[in-house]
Amino acid sequence: MKTWNVALIGLGSVGRGVAEVLAGDGRFRIVAAADSKSGVIDPAGLNIEEVLAKKKKTGRCGDTAWPAARIAAEAEYDILVEVTPTNADTGEPALSIIKTAIKRGKHVVTSNKGPVSLASSELLRLAEENNVGFLFEGTVAGAVPILRGIKYGLAGNKIKALYGVLNGTCNYILTRMEEEGLTYVQALAEARDLGYAEADPTYDINGTDAAIKLVILANTMLGMDVTLADVKRTGISDLTVDALLMAEETGHSIRLIATLYPEKNLLEVSPRLISKTNPLVVAGTLNAVTVETEYAGAITFIGRGAGSVETASAILADLLFITDKYDR
Amino acid sequence: MPDIISAYCENNGEEEGVYLSIQRTIYAYGNPYPFQKEEIIRIRGIRLQKNVRTSLRLELKDKPGQLLAAIEPISKSGANIITISHQRDTKSVNGALIVDIVISLPETRLAELMDALRANGVAIVRIGTEHLTCTKTFILIGHILHTDLTDTVNRIDKKNIAEVTELDIVMPGMEEPSTAKLTIKAVSEPEMTQAVLTLKEIAVEKHLLIINQIGGGL
Numbered sequence A: 001m002k003t004w005n006v007a008l009i010g011l012g013s014v015g016r017g018v019a020e021v022l023a024g025d026g027r028f029r030i031v032a033a034a035d036s037k038s039g040v041i042d043p044a045g046l047n048i049e050e051v052l053a054k055k056k057k058t059g060r061c062g063d064t065a066w067p068a069a070r071i072a073a074e075a076e077y078d079i080l081v082e083v084t085p086t087n088a089d090t091g092e093p094a095l096s097i098i099k100t101a102i103k104r105g106k107h108v109v110t111s112n113k114g115p116v117s118l119a120s121s122e123l124l125r126l127a128e129e130n131n132v133g134f135l136f137e138g139t140v141a142g143a144v145p146i147l148r149g150i151k152y153g154l155a156g157n158k159i160k161a162l163y164g165v166l167n168g169t170c171n172y173i174l175t176r177m178e179e180e181g182l183t184y185v186q187a188l189a190e191a192r193d194l195g196y197a198e199a200d201p202t203y204d205i206n207g208t209d210a211a212i213k214l215v216i217l218a219n220t221m222l223g224m225d226v227t228l229a230d231v232k233r234t235g236i237s238d239l240t241v242d243a244l245l246m247a248e249e250t251g252h253s254i255r256l257i258a259t260l261y262p263e264k265n266l267l268e269v270s271p272r273l274i275s276k277t278n279p280l281v282v283a284g285t286l287n288a289v290t291v292e293t294e295y296a297g298a299i300t301f302i303g304r305g306a307g308s309v310e311t312a313s314a315i316l317a318d319l320l321f322i323t324d325k326y327d328r
Numbered sequence B: 001m002p003d004i005i006s007a008y009c010e011n012n013g014e015e016e017g018v019y020l021s022i023q024r025t026i027y028a029y030g031n032p033y034p035f036q037k038e039e040i041i042r043i044r045g046i047r048l049q050k051n052v053r054t055s056l057r058l059e060l061k062d063k064p065g066q067l068l069a070a071i072e073p074i075s076k077s078g079a080n081i082i083t084i085s086h087q088r089d090t091k092s093v094n095g096a097l098i099v100d101i102v103i104s105l106p107e108t109r110l111a112e113l114m115d116a117l118r119a120n121g122v123a124i125v126r127i128g129t130e131h132l133t134c135t136k137t138f139i140l141i142g143h144i145l146h147t148d149l150t151d152t153v154n155r156i157d158k159k160n161i162a163e164v165t166e167l168d169i170v171m172p173g174m175e176e177p178s179t180a181k182l183t184i185k186a187v188s189e190p191e192m193t194q195a196v197l198t199l200k201e202i203a204v205e206k207h208l209l210i211i212n213q214i215g216g217g218l
Ligand SMILES: NC(=O)c1ccc[n+]([C@@H]2O[C@H](COP(=O)([O-])OP(=O)(O)OC[C@H]3O[C@@H](n4cnc5c(N)ncnc54)[C@H](OP(=O)(O)O)[C@@H]3O)[C@@H](O)[C@H]2O)c1
Pocket: A009, A010, A011, A012, A013, A014, A015, A034, A035, A036, A037, A059, A068, A083, A084, A085, A086, A093, A111, A112, A113, A114, A138, A139, A142, A305, A306, A307, A308, A311
């Protein structure tokens, strides 16, 4: 059995999840790792526990002489796993790092929505030219295998519509407003305390995060060519408790739903009234996506849309897809 | 300054078009409460329901007093009787008298009226099917009362084509945004689409957030 050498760029929540998942898998060896300020390499395989311990103590995982960009360009590895923060405007620095790796003939797996939503067609073409894999299952709905489910599981089916809950933070807030009668402000504060919302949750609550995922689905799975600006967005911050109560009277919930109608070229993220019996009405931070297809009818995917090892699960599946398909 | 905790407003009878404006009488706890705009601190529920026309075919036993047994629960329910036709010569197979009545009352009170009629020994053999078969419910958030609710409703209403049949409003405070649930009924899909487009235009103009429904029940 071959061992595949992995360069891990980003050691945050997802990066540590990847390290944890790969530690128990003999098929992969992490030979390089980087955070925002430093990097570390060892062709024989890093002791990732030591690297993380050092990072915890000093704030750096390694040496400033080996920043992420240099690792991508110079280190020896087979697959680059890119898990740095999402930059929705430029995709950088991830975009450059990914291009560098692909041009060197290295496979790339990422959970970073920035580069994929901005440049998927360019990156996929580049990967094809260099005969490498470029996979990003973790960018949409975390652990839920929605991309592979559509591409392979539903291969040959025309997708008539796609709609779903793609932002766990909003879903959590709306669930709490509905269940406990909390105001939007109270529910957001609670989500922050529990770590479900970021310090600056703007992108989650104004619908941008879900819209970015919709763009990725549209461009990479449905053959569309759209950008974030094409997605009509309405967030959840103006929702009142009364609205949820009124919805409840008729057996409805209000959820932030992303909708995609490929034939009408219609992409939208907005709070919607939805029957409680609809499978998209999921609890807490879960994600759910219904795909309406030509032959298979409606299929709904439900699962964890975020989390450290959950997202790493999607990354592991991408890694194994690559090891299955390519010699090296 | 009284705090209206529970108030509902009704349209009266057959009046066309305009059926709620903030200056009108509000019925608090079921009693008329003529309020001034400045007096309202918060409103927990203004509910208005438009009267719908319903035709009923009733079978009465051919005995004296039976017509009264039918009329009495109808007038008690607050419904208006639009027409009543009582043909002495048309009788049902079992010899009962047939009376056709067209009434107008809020849809949600229909069930209650039917019970009352049955309790009086009146058989209901047919209920006029509603011609507005397409229903959609929306939630609106914003300054609904301050942006001329009457205008909002009138612009959507097209008599016998598409109408706002129910509106339920909660306003937590005079300067705070209200939340409303609004039901539109229309004869068919294209008319509904038109009504929804009008609603969307109004929402943009009056800065209201519209939450519309997705999917059926699945
Ligand atoms: N968390 C989830 O559940 C989840 C789910 C799906 C997708 N994602 C996506 O996955 C990516 C990673 O998420 P996360 O939650 O792990 O983020 P995170 O906890 O903020 O971690 C980001 C990591 O990237 C490093 N980094 C920042 N800038 C860098 C640079 N210029 N070069 C190299 N490394 C850099 C950070 O370094 P320092 O440690 O030095 O700050 C940190 O280690 C994001 O794009 C996110 O949108 C996350």
